[in-house]
Amino acid sequence: MEAINRLMTEIRARQTTPKVGSYTNYLFDKGEDKILKKIGEEATEVVIAAKNDDKAEILLEVADLTYHVLVLLAEKNISLAELATELESREGKLSKTTDRKAIDTL
Numbered sequence: 001m002e003a004i005n006r007l008m009t010e011i012r013a014r015q016t017t018p019k020v021g022s023y024t025n026y027l028f029d030k031g032e033d034k035i036l037k038k039i040g041e042e043a044t045e046v047v048i049a050a051k052n053d054d055k056a057e058i059l060l061e062v063a064d065l066t067y068h069v070l071v072l073l074a075e076k077n078i079s080l081a082e083l084a085t086e087l088e089s090r091e092g093k094l095s096k097t098t099d100r101k102a103i104d105t106l
């Protein structure tokens with residue numbers, strides 16, 4: 001998704017060129033524990049939104065979670081290209097997992 005690429009580019013830019021009032025810089029300044037805490041909070045909010053069956057709330061909370069996960073990737077110096085490589089390495093393997101589950105239920 002192009003929007004995710006643009007957001008990641010903006011997050012990486014905050015690392016090299018901090019901006020006054022930037023929430024991303026606030027997170028980087030606070031450090032890893034703060035970023036991890038936010039991911040935990042946002043993940044919980046995704047769960048609550050899903051249990052409420054509220055599509056608008058789910059989208060909002062997944063967007064918040066996505067942002068915080070991207071900040072973590074940037075903090076750990078992991079690129080979206082590396083994430084894509086990991087996801088692509090799984091392509092084709094999922095069907096095998098499905099087949100295995102089907103066999104397990106026989």
Ligand SMILES: N=c1c2ncn([C@@H]3O[C@H](COP(=O)(O)OP(=O)(O)OP(=O)(O)O)[C@@H](O)[C@H]3O)c2ncn1[C@@H]1O[C@H](COP(=O)(O)O)[C@@H](O)[C@H]1O
Binds near residue numbers: 010025038064
């Ligand atoms: N996508 C996001 C984004 N999603 C969520 N958030 C922030 O995440 C915070 C989550 O809200 P909370 O109420 O849980 O947290 P809080 O009370 O504000 O702060 P905490 O002390 O709890 O951390 C809010 O302050 C949101 O603004 C984001 N902040 C920034 N971005 C994007 O990141 C880019 C860079 O933004 P800046 O770093 O702010 O310039 C821009 O494209 C922004 O749109």
